[in-house]
Amino acid sequence: MGTEDPSRKNFPYRPAASPFSSPQSTMPFLSSPPVVGSQGPIGGSNSSSVRPSTTPASQTSPFISSRPAVGPEPSNFRPGPPVRSTTPFMNPSQPSYSQTPAGPFQRAPGQQFPSNTQVPPPRTSPMGQQASPMPTNHSAASYTSMPALQNPNYQSSAESSYFARPNLQQSSPSMRPYFAPGTQPNAAAQTAPVPSASFLNHQNNYVQPPPVAPTPFISPQHGYAPPPPGATLGPYSMDKIRAPSSTASLGPAQGLAEDFNSLSIGSVPGSFDPGLDSKALPRPLDGDLEPKSYAEMYPLNCNSRYLRLATSAIPNSQSLASRWHLPLGAVVCPLAEAPTGEEVPIVNFATTGIVRCKRCRTYINPYVTFTDGGRKWQCNICTLLNEVPGDYFAPLDAGGRRIDLDKRPELVKGSVEFVAPTEYMVRPPMPPLYFFLIDVSISAVRSGVIEVVAQTIKSCLDTLPGYPRTQIGFITFDSTIQFYNMKSSLTQPQMMVVSDLEDIFVPLPDDLLVNLSESRSVVDAFLDSLPSMFQDNVNVESAFGPALKAAYMIMNQLGGKLLIFQNTLPSLGVGRLRLRGDDLRAYGTDKEHALRTPEDPFYKQMAAEFTKYQIAVNIYAFSDKYTDIASIGTLAKYTGGQVYYYPNFQATIHKERLQHELARDLTRETAWEAVLRIRCGRGVRFTSYHGNFMLRSTDLLALPAVDCDKAYAMQLCLEETLLTTQTVYFQVALLYTSSSGERRIRVHTAAAPVVADLGEMYRQADTGAIISLLGRLAIEKSLTSKLEDARNSIQLRIVKALKEYRNLYAVQHRVGSRMIYPESLKFLPLYGLALYKSTALRGGYADAQLDERCAAGFTMMALPVKKLLKLLYPNLIRIDECLLKADALESTWKKVPLAADSLDPTGLYVYDDGFRFVVWFGRQLLPDIARNLLGEDYTTDYSRVSLYEHDNAMSRKLMKILKTFRETDPSYYQLCHLVRQGEQPREGFFLLVNLVEDQVGGMNSYLDWILQIHRQIQQNA
Amino acid sequence: MAWDPIFWLIFFVMNIILIALTIYQIVCLSDLEADYLNPYDSSSRINSVVVPEMVVQGVLCALFLLTGNFYMFLLTLPNACYNARLFMKQQHLIDVTEVFRSLDAEKKYRLIKLAFYLVLFVVVLISSLICFIQPINSIE
Secondary structure, three states, X not given: OEOOOHHHHOOOOOOOOOHHHOHHHOHHHHHOOOOOHHHHHHHHHHHHHHHHHOOHHHHHHHHHHHOHHHOOOHHHHOOOHHHHHHOOOOOOOOOOHHHOOOHHHHHHHHHHHHHHOOOOOOOOOHHHHHHXXXXXXXXXXXXXXXXXXXXXXXXXXXXOOXXXXXXXXXXXXXXXXXXXXXXXXXXXXXXXXXXXXXXHHHHHHHHOOOOOOOHHHHHHHHOOOOOHHHHOOHHHHHHHHHOOOHHHHOOHHHOOOOOOEEEOOOOOOOOOOOOOOHHHOOOOOOOOOOOHHHHHHOOOOOOOOOEEEOEOOEEOEHHHHHOOOOOOEEEEOOOOOOOOOOOOOEEOOOOOOOOEOOOOOOEOOOOOEEEHHHOEEEOOOOOOEEEOOHHHOOOEOOOOOEOOHHHOHHHOOOEEEEEOOHHHOOOOOOOOEEEEEEEOOHHHHHHOHHHHHHHHHHHHHHHOOOOOOOEEEEEEEOOOEEEEEOOOOOOOOEEEEEOOOOOOOOOOOOOOEEEOOOOHHHHHHHHHHHXXXXXXXXXXXXXXXXXXXXXXXXXXXXXXEEEEEEOOOOOOOOOOOOOOOOOHHHOOOOOHHHHHOOOOHHHHHHHHHHXXXXXXXXXXXXXXXXXXXXXXXXXXXXXXXXXXXXXXXXHHHHHHHHHHHHHHHHHOOEEEEEEEEEEEOOOEEEEEEEOOOEEEEOOEEEEEEEEOOOOEEEEEEEOOOEOOOOEEEEEEEEEEEOOOOOEEEEEEEEEEEEEOOHHHHXXXXXXXXXXXXXXXXHHHHHOOOOHHHHHHHHHHHHHHHHHHHHHHHHOOOOOOOOEEEOHHHOOHHHHHHHHHXXXXXXXXXXXXXXXXXXXXXXXXXHOOHHHHHXXXXXXXXXXXXXXXXXXXXXHHOOEOOOOHHHOOOOOEEEEEOOOEEXXXXXXXXXXXXXXXXXXXXXXXXXXXXXXXXXXXXXXXXXXXXHHHHHHHOOOOOOEEEEEEOOOOOHHHHHOHHHOOOOOEOOEOOHHHHHHHHHHHHHOOO | OOOHHHHXXXXXXXXXXXXXXXXXXXXXXXXHHOOOOOHHHHHHHHHHHHXXXXXXXXXXXXXXXXXXXXXXXXXXXHHHHHHHHHHHOOOOOOOHHHOOOOHHHHHHHHHHHHHHHHHHHHHHHHHHHHHHHHHHHHHO
């Protein structure tokens, strides 16, 4: 597979629209290139600000200024403060251009460097010469080595760099022959007057080993401008940086610098000629790659762990959006864990009140602009001019920035947390409240759940958030419901049994829910005696529905978190469920989806009621038999909760996992009684939301409890046929009560450029966000139609998207039978395949237990992007060498492709999908290793062996490695399963079925999948 | 027949009830969309009138048959069957948890129903007028 130079992407192939045609389009992007520190945006904002006021000729000026070498010229550029103020973009925090003449532009070229290497020799370049509609030779190549002087980055290659820049305008005062090496036909066309002498140069240019890619400059000019040609901006350059010089490895024929990556598929469609080497297929062995260019373009944006857009280039028209066949939207994880040092700053506007836009209620953020000497601010989302409250006033400096910027995190950080005053409360902030609903029927007793749960809760009592306000309560149930009076004056809890299931009532008005710190001794006594209380229980029934209602009656005054430990299919009272089981005959028919939806509307109604009263439900299901997770999980789905499923729970095996996950659930930082809303600029609207929550109004997500392990996805659409703005802003606001009892608003703000070019949208795509959206959509679809339809919808969208992309370039390029795709989406087909094979969507009846499938579906609907990607394409790491070497470093771990081929019989591998580990022992693994790790059990059946630390260095090392893996992903506890090569069915069940790239059970291998997609793309292409 | 005017009057009143109930549901949905109502109130209000509406419609349909107005019966029969089907599948009520997702479809469904009832209204109105006028004519 050849990765062709992504850098080139830019110019050549776009439809040749004149950059001039839309002068406005410009600049936001400029800044994008990697700027130093916070200055980056400056360029952008300045330039944009400049332009409105400049004469047409002056459009060029940004360029000029951009070139570092120009020396005096930059001064042209300097925007007067008034101008700045007009620009919505401007960020007060940024120094004005004039202050930093060396600004972002220069940087841009510096960054570009890596890409240069990729610029292909002209002959090969289809774009410039053959395919591109316009001749390139107009472009003048400038020999100026200007940037070198000022830009340190540049220097290394400065000599060789003949700087090419597209010269967009002949009018440009500089008139320097810039030249875009063949890459900029459009620009070139316009530069007609410019002497074309440069062509040669540009040839030279190419020849030079590190030729400079002109792109960055160009980009500012056309950048993001509506007319397609310009679209190449800074961002691209980033692209290149990310995947620099993959060209180096290309065969001669592919040494083209192209705007896309491609896979050479030698075969004619239909045949299975091994024209494609499976080793060359792209694999995310480095984990999730986020588009960095975007973050660097807008350094004021919130971090991508909070908000990820499916593409960071928003289409400017509905027709363009309709050609983007992938989901367009965002994935939000409002409370994502921030590494130390990057915590979200807390802002308290004690006296002022929170500063918000009067019209659209946007919170003040780094993208607002202050005008009128600091007395007014313009909302970046609805452009309304608001008064600055008296207490919040600060004068502006000469550059138009507020002088108190360094003391105002909300004006420099994309993520902040405001302390909300009483207007944001409908009632006093609730205390953290944990209520436990524990099944004590015989199967729970036998599996040992009760004991583990009681111990874990007890061990977490000291670390529950919100001391000393935390409230706690318990109900147990089998065929009756047992309430516990935990009044602090008692020494032992009092049990009250209610057996009237038809008309459930609460036997005590209060004291069923008590303050933990006051009743601590009673709670301790209860938890100590709980396991023994029911150890002889032989009740097989479960009055789950009535117990749920009872819990609801107790909790609905305050809200809180309800943890349900459920072992037996609900059999009594309301909400009893049939053993509808996994009906083989239903698969493949129209009734299939009914198995995955709640059977009894009771559960949906209860979920709605729970949400209304701010109760979040977490389900822990343990049964070894069918428990109808589809119905019961609904409770978690609509209350912002989570489903933990431990099929066939045995305390001896699964104890640690339950302990860890329950402890995390109880002690992680939780936001209570929250609502989440995402606002965006005019012309764009969020239309649908996907995840575990309930909508309280068209765009308000009700989240009784939120924590760092929950993410929400949303899709957006364009309301207007044409967007006239250059940037769209998004603001996520989560209003919640913290465990400490403070009402807070967490605000994440992000900006994204509006583009007119489809290629740009693809270049700025974020595979992680797209896959997260695609997965959620497919899982939702599996609730209303057949699994097969849900899977096909994923495939269809991938095919359509890649086909559209191919059409974009196929005309100018002889792409032949190659499969082409943008660098940013190189993993899309693989993750699509992984979704196809994920537990929630794979196969049919036999491929996954119904409960397991539903539980996986609920989990995937809530997972943040990174964890989802890890689940879809887990890590497979060979560790035997590392164990043998005494001083092997962690960095030597190498992830290998998820295929049976990569499993070497002499090796020891760890498979880690974030939810469990599978340790695979090769058949020819040195017996010493196995003996050291497993003790004398190493020859027996591994299903009966568990991994624990033995007294030798190797075993300790393995445990250390596993511990390190676990620490990277603390949301779940990865239980270790041991598997020996060839030990069926264990090996197949744990590992082989999860090797995404292999052909398993009638599902495609990666290679076949690519070929299949490729064929579909070529059909009526 | 002497009873005819009375029957037509009853049909007329029932039809007005149907129209009113449908409009009420549409208003609730619009309010929900405009955020004047929360989903809980909105769906409980709508759900409280769904079954009455179906009953009225079913009775109307049956009365048409019993009074021998076969064409009218045939006109309302499809609607009655559709309602019966929804009821059997337990899909007649609005699902509060997913109300926003189905908002557009529900609204469209009710608008179509409203249009149907209005057509029915016109037909009933004309028929009853004819029915009232006929005796007068015959007297003359």
